Amino acid sequence: MPAPLSHRRSSKLATFHFGAAYYPEHWDAATRKDDARNMAKAGFNVVRLAEFAWDRMEPQEGKFDFSFFDKAIATLAKEGVQTLLCTPTAAPPRWLTLKHPEVLRIDVNLVPQQHGSRQHACTTHPLFRAYSQKITRAMAAHFKNNPHVVGWQTDNELHCHFSECHCASCQTEFAAFLQERYHGSIDKLNRAWGNAFWALTYTDFTHIQTPRNQKPTHANPAHQLDYYRFLSFAVTRFQHEQVELLRAANPVWFIFHNGLFGHIDYRGQFTKDLDLLGVDNYPFFDLDPVNRNRSQSFNFDRARAWSGNFIVPELQSGPGGQAPYFHDTPEPGEVRRMAYNAVARGADSVMFFRWRTCRFGAEEYWCGIIDHDNVLRRRYAEVKQLGAELKRLGPEVLGTSVHVDAAVATSDQIVNDSHSTYSFGLPGPTAMAETVHGWFFDNGFATGCVHPADDLTGLKLYILPHWAWFDPAWVKNLGKYVAAGGTLVVGARTATRTMENNITAATIPGVLRKLCGLVVDEYGRQNNPAARPLRITLKDTSVLSNLWYEVLKPDKGTQVLARWSGRHLTGKPAITARKFGKGRVVYVGTYLTKEACAALLPSLVSLSGLAPAWPGTPAGVQVVRRVSQEKTLWFFINMADRDAVIKKMPEGIDLVTNKKTAGACTLAPNSVAVIKTVAGTI
Ligand code: GAL
Numbered sequence: 113m114p115a116p117l118s119h120r121r122s123s124k125l126a127t128f129h130f131g132a133a134y135y136p137e138h139w140d141a142a143t144r145k146d147d148a149r150n151m152a153k154a155g156f157n158v159v160r161l162a163e164f165a166w167d168r169m170e171p172q173e174g175k176f177d178f179s180f181f182d183k184a185i186a187t188l189a190k191e192g193v194q195t196l197l198c199t200p201t202a203a204p205p206r207w208l209t210l211k212h213p214e215v216l217r218i219d220v221n222l223v224p225q226q227h228g229s230r231q232h233a234c235t236t237h238p239l240f241r242a243y244s245q246k247i248t249r250a251m252a253a254h255f256k257n258n259p260h261v262v263g264w265q266t267d268n269e270l271h272c273h274f275s276e277c278h279c280a281s282c283q284t285e286f287a288a289f290l291q292e293r294y295h296g297s298i299d300k301l302n303r304a305w306g307n308a309f310w311a312l313t314y315t316d317f318t319h320i321q322t323p324r325n326q327k328p329t330h331a332n333p334a335h336q337l338d339y340y341r342f343l344s345f346a347v348t349r350f351q352h353e354q355v356e357l358l359r360a361a362n363p364v365w366f367i368f369h370n371g372l373f374g375h376i377d378y379r380g381q382f383t384k385d386l387d388l389l390g391v392d393n394y395p396f397f398d399l400d401p402v403n404r405n406r407s408q409s410f411n412f413d414r415a416r417a418w419s420g421n422f423i424v425p426e427l428q429s430g431p432g433g434q435a436p437y438f439h440d441t442p443e444p445g446e447v448r449r450m451a452y453n454a455v456a457r458g459a460d461s462v463m464f465f466r467w468r469t470c471r472f473g474a475e476e477y478w479c480g481i482i483d484h485d486n487v488l489r490r491r492y493a494e495v496k497q498l499g500a501e502l503k504r505l506g507p508e509v510l511g512t513s514v515h516v517d518a519a520v521a522t523s524d525q526i527v528n529d530s531h532s533t534y535s536f537g538l539p540g541p542t543a544m545a546e547t548v549h550g551w552f553f554d555n556g557f558a559t560g561c562v563h564p565a566d567d568l569t570g571l572k573l574y575i576l577p578h579w580a581w582f583d584p585a586w587v588k589n590l591g592k593y594v595a596a597g598g599t600l601v602v603g604a605r606t607a608t609r610t611m612e613n614n615i616t617a618a619t620i621p622g623v624l625r626k627l628c629g630l631v632v633d634e635y636g637r638q639n640n641p642a643a644r645p646l647r648i649t650l651k652d653t654s655v656l657s658n659l660w661y662e663v664l665k666p667d668k669g670t671q672v673l674a675r676w677s678g679r680h681l682t683g684k685p686a687i688t689a690r691k692f693g694k695g696r697v698v699y700v701g702t703y704l705t706k707e708a709c710a711a712l713l714p715s716l717v718s719l720s721g722l723a724p725a726w727p728g729t730p731a732g733v734q735v736v737r738r739v740s741q742e743k744t745l746w747f748f749i750n751m752a753d754r755d756a757v758i759k760k761m762p763e764g765i766d767l768v769t770n771k772k773t774a775g776a777c778t779l780a781p782n783s784v785a786v787i788k789t790v791a792g793t794i
């Protein structure tokens with residue numbers, strides 16, 4: 113039985129996999145031999161193959177030919193490089209779409225997608241599912257006894273380019289999904305969706321269409337949310353069918369997928385079917401080099417919040433480029449540092465995208481470790497250095513989990529999707545969590561992301577920002593956390609929507625009222641905050657609220673921490689705290705914007721007893737701990753453009769240099785130290 117999904121779950125991988133995505137089908141035999149040798153020199157123990165090679169493996173319907181990959185796998189194995197294979201279903205071949213154009217996805221404008229790029233086939237379509245199973249079954253049967261194939265990736269980035277489909281099959285499948293969800297009762301569905309509004313009452317499940325918002329105007333949010341649930345259900349089923357075949361062929365293989373994208377519940381069956389989740393990571397999409405470090409860290413933490421430690425099947429290794437853009441080129445040391453950041457924050461394996469830059473196709477400028485001309489330059493040297501270091505570090509991180517003191521809630525598909533159905537133009541849950549996380553990150557705390565249903569023990573401070581859709585089942589876990597001494601911070605608008613995505617009848621914060629010890633007496637969207645400024649004053653700081661305000665009415669025993677000033681709100685409660693067991697619940701009646709975090713979070717830090725991850729660490733150095741019963745691995749990563757001096761390091765062995773630490777340490781830009789201490793010592 114695999115351990116339940118949790119941010120604390122470590123993977124069961126026996127090996128730390130280090131390698132890259134590789135496309136032998138793009139290169140000739142001599143180059144492939146040379147590649148295997150250079151990979152081995154770089155310390156690779158694995159490559160990922162074949163996710164876009166269906167045409168090569170099944171050139172005509174039912175005529176399978178795996179000889180090319182047999183040879184490619186053997187060439188790699190000779191140099192000690194093992195293979196992860198992929199089901200190639202993100203790019204079905206032309207014979208399939210010619211014979212069955214009905215599997216092509218149909219977009220929101222009812223335009224069928226064309227053959228000519230990728231992700232063009234509908235993963236809900238029974239015919240496409242049958243083809244997916246056929247190629248998966250054939251691959252599994254062919255490779256099951258190949259000792260060099262050690263694991264699998266399902267498909268490639270499901271829902272990356274496309275998730276909402278409106279093809280004929282999606283209509284039938286959506287109706288069947290609803291029929292099941294509402295136990296065959298159309299009346300139940302009508303009530304759940306509030307179909308009395310705008311004469312939406314249905315008399316039969318088959319009359320319901322996939323919602324195409326704004327055609328002609330606003331769609332029903334309850335209808336939309338069930339459609340997003342359906343998308344997750346359908347893609348999970350698609351993957352499940354592949355996983356079953358792979359597991360039946362060879363139960364020793366480990367299986368992952370490379371996310372993270374919209375409309376997939378990665379805390380649900382989708383990830384339970386896998387050994388571990390994968391997260392692809394391209395930090396250079398963020399054009400600001402400082403924020404890039406912050407957002408890279410957030411994305412790993414968010415990945416961990418879904419299910420625990422992860423594999424990075426694709427990490428950026430050069431500038432990314434497609435026709436309309438070309439990223440900055442990573443400077444010397446940056447690729448290695450980004451990989452260390454992944455390992456620090458929960459990666460149990462890391463692979464780069466991609467071995468070499470291809471000379472053709474839509475991604476001919478998506479640069480890999482090696483450039484177009486196949487000359488080994490500084491990025492190769494850097495990866496090689498990392499490969500040598502990971503020989504020591506890789507095995508050490510397996511079995512550990514990331515230590516978190518201050519966490520923000522993320523990683524709930526329904527919360528995210530519900531927001532998208534009714535946003536008021538406000539930033540969504542992920543964006544708000546990133547803001548809060550960024551403040552803790554910049555201020556040197558051991559920060560992370562945790563779902564409210566997950567294990568919250570040990571967190572000093574837990575922030576639940578603006579989760580309008582809210583499952584009442586989570587209240588108990590939050591109560592337990594607070595009773596045991598935790599500090600919970602609930603942001604405005606939380607728990608205002610029902611499971612069906614309608615509006616709760618209870619006075620806000622509805623199911624959280626008892627825990628928070630207040631009701632919200634008035635709320636409002638601030639569309640022009642400069643014209644009618646509203647300010648919150650807390651101790652000696654004050655901040656302008658600029659997105660949303662709430663006037664709080666505390667219950668007896670709830671303390672007012674801050675009041676409003678401005679307009680008719682002057683003097684009214686804005687932030688409250690309520691003691692509960694050994695802990696407390698703070699309610700913040702505004703949005704936790706960057707300015708609000710800077711003004712409000714310092715007081716909450718002192719209230720909760722939160723301390724920095726490692727005192728005396730200068731700004732720009734990230735400190736992360738991976739821990740197990742036996743040991744702690746302290747990662748110090750210098751993200752700044754200047755040397756950083758850490759006055760006193762933990763005492764232990766630096767696994768990067770393999771030397772004992774003593775006292776102070778100077779880290780050059782992009783440098784990393786990973787100190788291993790044994791339990792009980794620092
Ligand atoms: C990922 C994808 C890869 C490649 C890469 C660079 O999203 O999985 O196949 O396209 O991005 O764009």
Ligand code: ZN
Nearest residue numbers: 234277279282
């Ligand atoms: Zn479809």
